[in-house]
Amino acid sequence: MTSADGASRWAVEARGLGKRYGRRWAVRDLSVRIPAGAVCGLVGPNGAGKSTLLGMAGRLVRPTTGSLHVFGAPVSAAPGLTDISFLTQDKPLFPRFTVEETLRLGRELNPRWDRAVAERIVRSGKLSMAARIGSLSGGQRSRVALALAFGKRPRLLLLDEPMADLDPLAAHEIGGLLLAEAAEQGTTVVMSSHRMADVATMCDHLVALDGGRVRLAGEVDTLLAAHVLVTGVHLTEGVPAEIARHTVVESRAVGRQFTALVRPRGRIEGDWKIAEPGLEEVLLGYMRSPAAPPLLTAAARTESAENEEDEGAAA
């Protein structure tokens, strides 16, 4: 879909997207949208397919099946090259270059180079422009790599675990910087992370993968609002009938104490305590329960999937 000014509303749109390595699918039959302007967390256990999806959007990995559009154009189309900046997990930089030489290379390679943005990111870490990359700590290198990525002024910034080697203070500082720069430049950010706290504080959208498939996708607030935590006393085996009427993502009983993560289809009857779950509780519930049906909010569903099961507050 394109908006009135001709720009696509969707930064990323995958339909039936798949990537197979040998006989094994890393990403399988994936249909999902990420709106332009979103800061989207890409989460899931090791081997879920996060890097593969980022790699396909960043043109480092060629899809086996399906289609992938970035801002409405097929990802393979040449004109979009400068629109995308992809920071891979290994954050490749030349160790013998100084910070200044690294930024100069960024300027020479990128026609839309924004020197002020790149230098601001570097200077806010109190890095010397004369320091060699090889002499920097992991976190300091991450900062230079982010400066390069933002200096490109991409419309879509793909970050593969950008906070992985940062201490909590640096992660907090770089996270804030990233959000401020993204908001100022209108950049869409898709970042993979295992750090739920970062995702919860930074991201307004979420795509959760497991086994190469989407388990949850959409606005964080809408996804959270679609779930409740139900607790109470239950004397018999199994899920109580009044709970089983709803979509039960996960349930467990310890003694007489019953707990369930539920996508309610209307009011939950009975003497149950109902609470709002946190993002981590929802994500862990889906990761522990592979049989629970996936949930994509209306904003995340592609048209081909729009007639699929409609339930809960997220529909």
Ligand SMILES: Nc1ncnc2c1ncn2[C@@H]1O[C@H](COP(=O)(O)OP(=O)(O)OP(=O)(O)O)[C@@H](O)[C@H]1O
């Ligand atoms: N180049 C490759 N060759 C063969 N298999 C691969 C390759 N890249 C990824 N895979 C496989 O694809 C699956 C998904 O891997 P991917 O790196 O996308 O997962 P991930 O979610 O990013 O994991 P992590 O959280 O550990 O970084 C895994 O089973 C992995 O072994």
